[in-house]
Amino acid sequence: GEQVEQLPSILRVQEGSSASINCTYENSASNYFPWYKQEPGENPKLIIDIRSNMERKQTQGLIVLLDKKAKRFSLHITDTQPGDSAMYFCAANSNNRIFFGDGTQLVVKP
Amino acid sequence: ETAVFQTPNYHVTQVGNEVSFNCKQTLGHDTMYWYKQDSKKLLKIMFSYNNKQLIVNETVPRRFSPQSSDKAHLNLRIKSVEPEDSAVYLCASSPGGYAEQFFGPGTRLTVL
Numbered sequence: 001g002e003q004v005e006q007l008p009s010i011l012r013v014q015e016g017s018s019a020s021i022n023c024t025y026e027n028s029a030s031n032y033f034p035w036y037k038q039e040p041g042e043n044p045k046l047i048i049d050i051r052s053n054m055e056r057k058q059t060q061g062l063i064v065l066l067d068k069k070a071k072r073f074s075l076h077i078t079d080t081q082p083g084d085s086a087m088y089f090c091a092a093n094s095n096n097r098i099f100f101g102d103g104t105q106l107v108v109k110p
Numbered sequence: 111e112t113a114v115f116q117t118p119n120y121h122v123t124q125v126g127n128e129v130s131f132n133c134k135q136t137l138g139h140d141t142m143y144w145y146k147q148d149s150k151k152l153l154k155i156m157f158s159y160n161n162k163q164l165i166v167n168e169t170v171p172r173r174f175s176p177q178s179s180d181k182a183h184l185n186l187r188i189k190s191v192e193p194e195d196s197a198v199y200l201c202a203s204s205p206g207g208y209a210e211q212f213f214g215p216g217t218r219l220t221v222l
Contacts, residue, residue, distance in 0.1 A: 032208040043200060043213035044153070051208070087151055093208055097165060098143075100153045 003027070004092050006101025014109050019077045021104045023090035026071065030094035033066060033073045038087040038103075047088075048075070080108045113137070114214035116201050122220045123191055130177075131186045131217045133201030142184040143211065144176060145200040153200075159184055191221045 006023045013019045023033075031052035036044035050057045050064045050073065057064050063076040073092075077084055085108045090101040114135045123129055135142060141160040147153050157176045158165045164176065173189040188195060198218050202211040 034210065038151070043215055045213070046210045049210065089153055096158070096163070098155060098158070098211075100155070103151050103153065105151075 003099035004090060004101045006090050006104060008104060009102065010105045010107070012107045012109060013080050015082060016079055019080050019084070019106055019108075021075045021088055021090065021106075022072065023074065023092070023101050024070075024072045025092040025099070027092070027094045028068075028071065030071075030092040032093040033064070034091050034093075035062075035064065035075050036089045036091070036100075038089065040086075044087075044089060077106075080106075082108050082110055084108050114201055114203055114212050116199075116214035116217050118217055119215065120218045120220075122222065124222055125192060126190050129188050129191055129219065131199055131201075131219075133184050133186070133214055135182055135201075135203035135212070135214075137203055137212060139203040139205050139212075140181055141204050141206055142178070142181070143202040143204075144184065144186050145202065145213075147198045147200055147216070149197070156186075157184075188219075191219070193221050195219060196221045 004025050034049035035047050037047045038044040048059055048062045048064050050066050055066055061078050066073045088104045091098050117132045143158045144156045145153055146156055156167050156170045161181050175187050177185040198216040200216045201214040204211040
């Protein structure tokens with residue numbers, strides 16, 4: 001079955017509003033959770049990550065939350081801009097194996 | 111310049127042919143990966159490899175095989191391509207399993 005589930009698959013928001021993407025994972029041994037942004041025609045690039053010894057991390061308009069009990073983590077983009085439009089992938093790493101979610105297409109409407 | 115390099119950028123071939131894609135990283139990383147990204151943008155790991163261990167995604171068909179001469183190079187060979195192999199193949203490297211991965215620009219394979 002799916003190792004990492006990511007929702008929603010498509011997210012449309014108005015410029016200036018916030019956007020949230022949620023992921024769940026199966027393996028309780030997972031201890032590293034990166035988020036990648038992929039723009040059209042480009043390769044994925046890390047935007048923020050969180051390790052299992054943290055519950056919250058924030059950088060430059062991005063917030064990630066980790067709930068280890070629920071095996072759930074999420075990305076929150078505050079004050080979205082058109083440049084935030086892209087594919088976003090969550091991932092979970094355990095036992096030297098990494099599994100990606102299926103991605104979220106974020107569309108920020110001006 | 112330190113980065114992840116892939117060749118070729120594009121490759122078009124016929125069903126049944128053998129293809130080989132190259133990947134080189136100059137970041138000094140110990141671990142390299144191959145991913146397949148299909149037309150729906152789904153990103154699936156195929157292999158991860160360091161000097162000590164090859165981890166294979168069990169869903170990868172046996173016609174795919176990684177080839178490494180040293181820790182800076184990890185090539186991908188497909189013995190007999192099939193139409194469903196059409197995709198972008200992304201190579202990545204990282205210092206280890208629990209760290210940022212740096213992706214190459216990808217190789218787009220089209221199987222006719």
